[in-house]
Amino acid sequence: SQAMKKWVQGNSDEAQEEMAWQIAKMIVNDVVHQSNHNSPGKSTKL
Amino acid sequence: EEEDLKPKFCRMEKTPDGYGFHLNGIQGVFGQFIKEVVKGGAAERAGLEDDDMVVEVNGVNVEKSSHHEVVEMIRRSGNSLEMLVARKSVYEK
Numbered sequence: 001s002q003a004m005k006k007w008v009q010g011n012s013d014e015a016q017e018e019m020a021w022q023i024a025k026m027i028v029n030d031v032v033h034q035s036n037h038n039s040p041g042k043s044t045k046l
Numbered sequence: 047e048e049e050d051l052k053p054k055f056c057r058m059e060k061t062p063d064g065y066g067f068h069l070n071g072i073q074g075v076f077g078q079f080i081k082e083v084v085k086g087g088a089a090e091r092a093g094l095e096d097d098d099m100v101v102e103v104n105g106v107n108v109e110k111s112s113h114h115e116v117v118e119m120i121r122r123s124g125n126s127l128e129m130l131v132a133r134k135s136v137y138e139k
Contacts, residue, residue: 040073042113043081046065046120 053101053132056092060125065089069100069120071113078108078116079134094129099137102130 003018058065066087071078080098083090100108103119105128111119120127 041070042073043068043070044113044117045068045082046117 053130054093054098055128055130056089056094057128058088058092058094058126060127061088063087065120065127067094069113069117071116076110077137078111078113080131092129094131095133097134098131099134100129100131101137102128104128 003015003022063084066084067080067089068082069078070081078100080089080094080100081096083094083096100116102108103116104123106119108116108119
């Protein structure tokens with residue numbers, strides 16, 4: 001929400017960076033969660 | 047069938063295509079099992095079947111070993127491999 005305020009008021013580089021950072025974190029967390037959930041198994045050809 | 051209740055001792059020689067099976071494990075769960083046994087491959091000829099649970103590799107119990115550890119043991123085994131396995135249905139009893 002701090003990021004959102006800055007975004008709305010100033011649209012400063014800092015606010016954009018903060019927003020991009022938050023979104024990036026959300027995406028990475030989602031990917032990690034999905035991959036752990038979908039492939040809990042390991043398979044090795046021998 | 048009575049026969050199915052016994053663990054199987056399987057001995058196989060490595061071929062240019064390897065032993066011809068996949069070792070599978072589930073993260074956070076003990077136990078490695080056999081999948082994708084290749085038709086006519088060394089593993090099939092030795093009697094391995096899909097879903098067999100691996101009990102021992104070259105005489106060493108691997109029931110509490112990680113996937114990585116068991117893979118390493120098999121790779122370090124040279125050109126032949128001995129495995130003691132049990133049918134999953136039997137193992138889980």
